[in-house]
Amino acid sequence: MSKLDYELSPVQLGERLKVARETANVTQDAAAKAALIARTTLVSIEKGQRAARLEEIQALSRLYGVSINALLRRESIFVDLVPRFRSLPETGDSGIEHAARLLNDLVRAEVELENILGVKKTYNYPAEKNLLPGDVRKQAEHDAQNLRNWLGLGEAPIQSLFPILELQLGVRVYSRKLDSKVAGLFAYDDNVGACILINASHRKDRRTQTGGHELGHFIATRRQPEIYQDGKYENSREERYANAFGSAFLTPTRTVMEKFKEVTTGGTHLTRRHIILLSGFFGVSRQAMVLRLEELGLTKKGTWDWFMDNGGITDEQVQQVLGVSADDTPATELAQSSRLFLLAIEAWKKNLISEGQMSEMLKIGREKVRQLLDEAEEDEVNDLFKLSY
Known part of the structure; x- marks a missing residue:
C-alpha cells in the first residue's frame, strides 16, 4: 500500500476517530487518557482542527477495537451503525446494545476483507417502497408478491430464505447467538448496504420468520434501523407492514x-x-x-x-405426522454469513490475516475457525474442480 493511500485530511481522520469512539461507547475523557493527551486536544482532533500523531492513533485504535488500516486507508469504508441503533428508545438494554455492536463489527470485518482482497460487493436491490395511506397490510401483501415475481419465485414455497437475501439480493446476512429476546436487527448504510443479524439461538422457523420481517423493513423502511424482538408487536405502521410483509412473502x-x-x-x-x-x-x-x-x-x-x-x-406430534423430529435445534453460528466466511478463508490462504485475526473478525472461537479452515482444505483436495479463471 502506497503512502498516498493513507493521506487523509485531519477533518476526515477526525470524523473517523469520533465515529469509532462513539461506536465503542468510549467517553472523550477515557479516550484522551488512553492517548496521553488532554480532553481539549482530543476534541480538536475529532473536529479536524489538530492533526493526530501516529502514537495517538495507535493508542485510540487499540481502545476502540478498530484496526489502523480501517482508520487510515483512504479508500476504506468506515462502518458506524451502532450510534444509529442507540438513537432508538429500546436500545438501553444490554442485550440489544451487544447485538448492535456485534452487527457493526461483523459488517466492518466483511468490508475490511473486501478491501484487502480487492473484492467489490454486488447489490441487486429492488426499488424502495414508501408506505402509502390506507391499510399497510394490504400494501405489504401486494409488495411481497411483487418481490416474489421480481425474484422469479412466483407462488412457490421458499425452501431457504437466507440464500435469497444474501445471494440474490446482496444483503449482508449474519447469524450469531444473541440475547433470547432479540430475534434480529436490520440496518442500512449508503456505503455498506443492507445488513441483517439473526439470532442463531432460535429455532429454524423463528429465524426464517425474523428474516421475512427484516426483509419487510428492507423493502419499505430501508433507512430506519430496526430491532425485532419476539413477542413484541408494535402498533406503528412500520411494524405492521413488516409483520404483514414477512407473512405474505413466506406464505403467499x-x-x-x-x-x-x-x-x-x-x-x-x-x-x-x-x-x-x-x-x-x-x-x-x-x-x-x-x-x-x-x-x-x-x-x-x-x-x-x-x-x-x-x-x-407439540414437537412429538410433529414427529408422529412427518416422521422426523421438529426442527427446534438452534443453528450453529456457521449457519449463515457464508460470504463473510468465504472472504476470511481466502484472506487467510493468502496470508493476509492470521487465525487469531480471523477469530476476532468473525467473532467466533479459535476451534470453530480451525473447523472452517479444515473444511475448506478438504474441499480443495481434488484439483479436478479447480476454477479456471
Whole structure:
C-alpha cells in the first residue's frame, strides 16, 4: 500500500476517530487518557482542527477495537451503525446494545476483507417502497408478491430464505447467538448496504420468520434501523407492514389456499395434522401458520388460542405426522454469513490475516475457525474442480 493511500485530511481522520469512539461507547475523557493527551486536544482532533500523531492513533485504535488500516486507508469504508441503533428508545438494554455492536463489527470485518482482497460487493436491490395511506397490510401483501415475481419465485414455497437475501439480493446476512429476546436487527448504510443479524439461538422457523420481517423493513423502511424482538408487536405502521410483509412473502395467499384445500379435502374439522403439514410445507412455525389461516378467512379467529388452551401442537406430534423430529435445534453460528466466511478463508490462504485475526473478525472461537479452515482444505483436495479463471 502506497503512502498516498493513507493521506487523509485531519477533518476526515477526525470524523473517523469520533465515529469509532462513539461506536465503542468510549467517553472523550477515557479516550484522551488512553492517548496521553488532554480532553481539549482530543476534541480538536475529532473536529479536524489538530492533526493526530501516529502514537495517538495507535493508542485510540487499540481502545476502540478498530484496526489502523480501517482508520487510515483512504479508500476504506468506515462502518458506524451502532450510534444509529442507540438513537432508538429500546436500545438501553444490554442485550440489544451487544447485538448492535456485534452487527457493526461483523459488517466492518466483511468490508475490511473486501478491501484487502480487492473484492467489490454486488447489490441487486429492488426499488424502495414508501408506505402509502390506507391499510399497510394490504400494501405489504401486494409488495411481497411483487418481490416474489421480481425474484422469479412466483407462488412457490421458499425452501431457504437466507440464500435469497444474501445471494440474490446482496444483503449482508449474519447469524450469531444473541440475547433470547432479540430475534434480529436490520440496518442500512449508503456505503455498506443492507445488513441483517439473526439470532442463531432460535429455532429454524423463528429465524426464517425474523428474516421475512427484516426483509419487510428492507423493502419499505430501508433507512430506519430496526430491532425485532419476539413477542413484541408494535402498533406503528412500520411494524405492521413488516409483520404483514414477512407473512405474505413466506406464505403467499394463493398457495396457502391451494394447499389448505389439498390437505383438508374430505375432512370436516381443522386438525393438528393439517397445521403440521402446512407449517412444514411453508417452513414457518405452527402459530404463524394458524394466524395466516385466520387472516385469510380459512379458519375462525381464535383458532390458535383454542389449540393453546387444549394442549397446543407439540414437537412429538410433529414427529408422529412427518416422521422426523421438529426442527427446534438452534443453528450453529456457521449457519449463515457464508460470504463473510468465504472472504476470511481466502484472506487467510493468502496470508493476509492470521487465525487469531480471523477469530476476532468473525467473532467466533479459535476451534470453530480451525473447523472452517479444515473444511475448506478438504474441499480443495481434488484439483479436478479447480476454477479456471
